[in-house]
Amino acid sequence: MTHSSSVIDGNQVAVHLSDVWKMFPGVVANAGVELCVRRGTIHALLGENGAGKSTLMNVLAGVYRPDRGQLKLHGQVHSFRNPADALSAGVGMVHQEFRLIPSFSVAENVVLGSAPSLIRPRQLEAEVAAIAEKFGLRVDPTQPLWQLSMGERQKVEILKVLWRDASVLILDEPTTVLTPSEVDELAEILRRMAQDGRSIIFISHKLHEVSGICSEATVLRQGKTVATSLDMAATDAAELARLMVGSSPVAPDRPEVATPGDPLLELTELRASGDRGIDAFSNITFQVNSGEIVGIAGVAGNGQRELADVIAGLRPSTQGSVTLNGADVTTASPQQRFRAGLGYIPEDRLGVGLAPRLSITDNAILRIYRQQRRGPFIVAEKALAYCQDLITRFGVRSGDPHGPIAALSGGNLQRLLVGRELDGQPSVVVAAQPTRGLDVQGVKAIQDLLLDQRKAGAAVLMISEDLDELLTLTDRLLVMEGGVIRGEFDPRTVSRHEVGMAMLADTNAATR
Amino acid sequence: MTRRPRLDLRDQPLVGGQPLAFGIGLAIALFVGTLLLLGAGHDPLKVYSRMFEASLGDPDAWAVTLNRAVPLGLAGLAVAVAGSMGLWNIGAEGQIMAGAIGASWVARIGGEWPGLILITVMLIAALGGGGLLALGPAVAKAKLGVNEIITTLMLNEVAIRLVQWLIHGPWKDPDAYNFPLAPMLPEQAHLPTLFSRAHCGILIAAGVIVISSVAVKYTAWGYELRIAGSSEATARYSGISLPQKILTVLVLSGGIAGLAGGVELTGTADRLTETLSNGFGFAGIIVAALALMRPSGVAVVAVLFGAVQIGGQSIQTLGVSSSVSTILQAFVLFGAIGAGVLSRYRILFEGEAQPAPEAVDK
Numbered sequence: 001m002t003h004s005s006s007v008i009d010g011n012q013v014a015v016h017l018s019d020v021w022k023m024f025p026g027v028v029a030n031a032g033v034e035l036c037v038r039r040g041t042i043h044a045l046l047g048e049n050g051a052g053k054s055t056l057m058n059v060l061a062g063v064y065r066p067d068r069g070q071l072k073l074h075g076q077v078h079s080f081r082n083p084a085d086a087l088s089a090g091v092g093m094v095h096q097e098f099r100l101i102p103s104f105s106v107a108e109n110v111v112l113g114s115a116p117s118l119i120r121p122r123q124l125e126a127e128v129a130a131i132a133e134k135f136g137l138r139v140d141p142t143q144p145l146w147q148l149s150m151g152e153r154q155k156v157e158i159l160k161v162l163w164r165d166a167s168v169l170i171l172d173e174p175t176t177v178l179t180p181s182e183v184d185e186l187a188e189i190l191r192r193m194a195q196d197g198r199s200i201i202f203i204s205h206k207l208h209e210v211s212g213i214c215s216e217a218t219v220l221r222q223g224k225t226v227a228t229s230l231d232m233a234a235t236d237a238a239e240l241a242r243l244m245v246g247s248s249p250v251a252p253d254r255p256e257v258a259t260p261g262d263p264l265l266e267l268t269e270l271r272a273s274g275d276r277g278i279d280a281f282s283n284i285t286f287q288v289n290s291g292e293i294v295g296i297a298g299v300a301g302n303g304q305r306e307l308a309d310v311i312a313g314l315r316p317s318t319q320g321s322v323t324l325n326g327a328d329v330t331t332a333s334p335q336q337r338f339r340a341g342l343g344y345i346p347e348d349r350l351g352v353g354l355a356p357r358l359s360i361t362d363n364a365i366l367r368i369y370r371q372q373r374r375g376p377f378i379v380a381e382k383a384l385a386y387c388q389d390l391i392t393r394f395g396v397r398s399g400d401p402h403g404p405i406a407a408l409s410g411g412n413l414q415r416l417l418v419g420r421e422l423d424g425q426p427s428v429v430v431a432a433q434p435t436r437g438l439d440v441q442g443v444k445a446i447q448d449l450l451l452d453q454r455k456a457g458a459a460v461l462m463i464s465e466d467l468d469e470l471l472t473l474t475d476r477l478l479v480m481e482g483g484v485i486r487g488e489f490d491p492r493t494v495s496r497h498e499v500g501m502a503m504l505a506d507t508n509a510a511t512r
Numbered sequence: 513m514t515r516r517p518r519l520d521l522r523d524q525p526l527v528g529g530q531p532l533a534f535g536i537g538l539a540i541a542l543f544v545g546t547l548l549l550l551g552a553g554h555d556p557l558k559v560y561s562r563m564f565e566a567s568l569g570d571p572d573a574w575a576v577t578l579n580r581a582v583p584l585g586l587a588g589l590a591v592a593v594a595g596s597m598g599l600w601n602i603g604a605e606g607q608i609m610a611g612a613i614g615a616s617w618v619a620r621i622g623g624e625w626p627g628l629i630l631i632t633v634m635l636i637a638a639l640g641g642g643g644l645l646a647l648g649p650a651v652a653k654a655k656l657g658v659n660e661i662i663t664t665l666m667l668n669e670v671a672i673r674l675v676q677w678l679i680h681g682p683w684k685d686p687d688a689y690n691f692p693l694a695p696m697l698p699e700q701a702h703l704p705t706l707f708s709r710a711h712c713g714i715l716i717a718a719g720v721i722v723i724s725s726v727a728v729k730y731t732a733w734g735y736e737l738r739i740a741g742s743s744e745a746t747a748r749y750s751g752i753s754l755p756q757k758i759l760t761v762l763v764l765s766g767g768i769a770g771l772a773g774g775v776e777l778t779g780t781a782d783r784l785t786e787t788l789s790n791g792f793g794f795a796g797i798i799v800a801a802l803a804l805m806r807p808s809g810v811a812v813v814a815v816l817f818g819a820v821q822i823g824g825q826s827i828q829t830l831g832v833s834s835s836v837s838t839i840l841q842a843f844v845l846f847g848a849i850g851a852g853v854l855s856r857y858r859i860l861f862e863g864e865a866q867p868a869p870e871a872v873d874k
Contacts, residue, residue: 335751
């Protein structure tokens with residue numbers, strides 16, 4: 001089903017992308033995407049994680065070259081070789097990660113990369129101040145950058161693009177670093193820029209923010225356009241949510257209904273900070289019982305990663321408690337938690353779960369090498385035997401066990417990691433994105449292992465961005481958004497759409 | 513469309529890539545050296561054969577080269593041990609001095625002791641001296657996360673000034689006609705010779721390198737070190753205490769460099785001088801880098817690098833400027849590192865290895 005607004009006058013079109021294809025090894029990020037942005041409007045680009053939004057915008061900003069497709073700016077066909085090309089044609093992008101230099105002043109950061117050969121600081125500052133004034137960006141051009149808040153740094157990034165006089169501005173999830181009042185301020189700035197005749201593409205997956213700021217929207221799902229140039233005023237949030245998450249039927253092979261036993265993992269009023277020092281999540285209270293799989297659904301970046309880290313002991317909590325098998329482990333080390341019966345499958349496999357430069361055997365024995373010592377030595381035969389045992393039992397396809405771990409494919413890496421974590425028969429398993437990026441067989445193998453754990457009486461907490469997977473496997477489904485639990489659902493009866501609404505924090509769904 | 517080349521990481525490093533890289537580096541150095549020598553009006557063949565004779569031509573030459581390889585190897589090992597955990601000890605130069613100070617101090621108070629005991633205690637003191645100089649950076653890194661590159665580097669200067677103060681002041685030899693020299697070591701404090709002019713230091717260095725390699729490769733301690741060096745997050749995940757590891761590894765690294773100073777003092781130098789470290793600590797960084805931070809590779813690289821240094825010095829008697837030898841050393845390094853990159857990466861041209869659109873469309 002494709003939605004489309006009435007025919008748009010060609011002269012009024014600032015950006016027109018047609019039939020854009022972009023492939024990465026094994027992934028089709030964009031498969032024939034269409035995008036049409038009218039001049040002087042704020043256009044929302046919506047979609048779940050992995051829908052292809054960022055790829056498309058990187059194509060527009062000259063970071064990626066499309067494999068196929070046409071790019072028109074104000075009616076003219078362009079082909080960008082690099083971001084500088086795009087910028088000189090008037091396309092500027094504000095990335096999620098800021099690219100600023102802390103020791104430089106605001107003005108110096110703004111002109112970075114395109115500074116005149118002779119820098120006169122006063123004059124630069126005056127010029128930057130003039131632009132800031134025009135669009136209502138409240139920053140002091142003389143202030144050193146390190147003194148600025150995240151919201152102010154974002155304004156510097158916007159100023160950088162305006163300084164280069166971009167007529168098309170792309171903002172990649174700009175609100176994730178902002179407080180609510182800063183979001184309102186940003187909206188006002190964007191409106192002024194639109195009035196000035198500039199076109200803005202606003203990437204987001206937060207419906208409630210988008211509806212207040214943007215006039216039109218394009219929705220992507222799985223690399224394809226499902227709706228172009230929707231009139232936001234005429235489309236309700238429920239319709240947008242449905243477009244974003246789709247309505248594919250849930251797979252029928254649901255496991256037997258579980259008969260949950262005692263609570264093995266209990267989180268009470270848990271709270272922790274993210275990498276930027278602001279709360280990643282707060283007031284998280286739930287328990288996972290023996291013999292059940294509890295799922296956590298949510299769009300990435302809503303506190304799930306931090307929650308998994310806190311349960312595993314890799315990130316300190318600032319409030320509340322974590323209980324494993326009835327024992328309080330709130331302040332325990334990762335190793336103590338492992339001994340207390342926690343198996344943890346981290347989201348970041350190669351880098352947290354596995355050491356990338358070491359051999360397969362070295363990685364296999366990570367949890368048990370302390371038991372394989374004779375004097376100061378690790379007994380090589382025991383280590384090798386253990387590794388080969390894991391390889392056979394968990395179906396890891398690998399060559400030489402002494403070969404580098406990085407040579408394994410994603411699916412085999414994950415089989416080894418999951419096998420290692422499940423080998424000690426943990427009573428609680430926390431699996432973060434356990435099947436992400438795996439092929440069909442790999443997904444099935446990992447899911448089966450988790451179901452086996454459930455059968456054996458373990459409490460399994462599964463954090464995933466794949467809603468279908470969660471609806472199929474879990475016994476209870478929690479939805480996390482903005483660092484809090486937005487609702488609990490029975491995956492047997494709930495519709496994809498209801499969960500989608502909670503994931504996107506639509507107020508109606510949140511109250512349930 | 514132009515096809516621009518780009519580097520692509522190989523799944524596995526090329527087998528035998530590193531020796532090959534060293535060979536290529538040497539070849540590049542010889543080629544550039546040939547141009548330089550021709551430009552300066554020398555006969556390259558004559559110069560190169562002299563270099564070879566003086567460094568590897570006969571047992572006497574081997575002895576000099578091996579003596580040189582000892583401090584290079586130990587300093588390289590010091591850097592490589594820290595490097596196994598991803599730490600950079602740039603302070604080997606100063607730690608060599610600190611080790612030499614420790615050993616000299618023992619020689620001053622133990623002048624009457626029998627040789628074996630005296631040398632043993634001197635070497636232990638050398639180990640301690642180097643370790644002590646590395647202790648500050650180690651604590652700062654472990655507790656506060658202070659960058660160890662800066663702190664170890666700056667302490668080099670401190671150690672060298674300390675030696676200068678000692679030999680100009682309290683440890684100045686009264687019989688040296690007012691030259692700033694420390695007294696000669698007692699006779700029994702010299703390492704026994706093995707053959708020709710080669711001293712036993714080569715055995716000590718080989719022993720320490722073997723022990724360190726085994727420790728890093730086969731012990732639980734070394735395993736934790738390698739995990740931490742590969743990924744700090746993985747180390748934390750598996751319950752390895754990073755501060756404790758940083759502390760022990762940096763102090764040990766300093767100790768090994770200190771030992772290099774002790775061996776150099778008892779083996780080659782007769783007394784503590786302000787030039788005793790002779791750039792070995794910095795050359796050690798190069799040795800460790802060429803050995804890919806693997807303790808086991810340090811020995812071979814140290815001997816080869818020692819030969820290049822000794823050969824380079826020998827050609828000065830032919831009227832070739834010593835700068836030429838320094839330039840040659842630099843080109844061996846550049847060439848080897850450049851070639852080393854190619855053992856881990858391959859060159860692809862833009863457009864290659866891109867799947868066709870239809871092939872992966874779902």
